[in-house]
Amino acid sequence: MRSAGGPAGSGAEGLAAAMTNVYSLDGLVVFALLLVCTCAHLRHVPRIKSWLLGEKRGLWGVFYKAAVIGTRLHVAVAVACVLMAFYVLVVK
Structure with a gap:
């Protein structure tokens, strides 16, 4: 049942719908x-x-470990960045 004063997605339903993508794998x-x-x-x-x-x-x-991964695997990280950018901009 909708309340007379708010939009359709307000309340607990709207909060639950907004929180589903907080812990997504792509994020x-x-x-x-x-x-x-x-x-x-x-x-x-x-x-x-x-x-x-x-x-x-x-x-x-x-x-420190993230910096080591980025410098040693720079080609793989660059390819992953390009693929993730394509996924976020085109697929999603």
């Missing part, structure tokens, strides 16, 4: 690719490299 892949590409690019900036990518373990080690 996680885009986030991972952006993290890897950003950390690989920031690895070439000396001040940021010592500050952000100095630790190899713990929470800050995730950025």
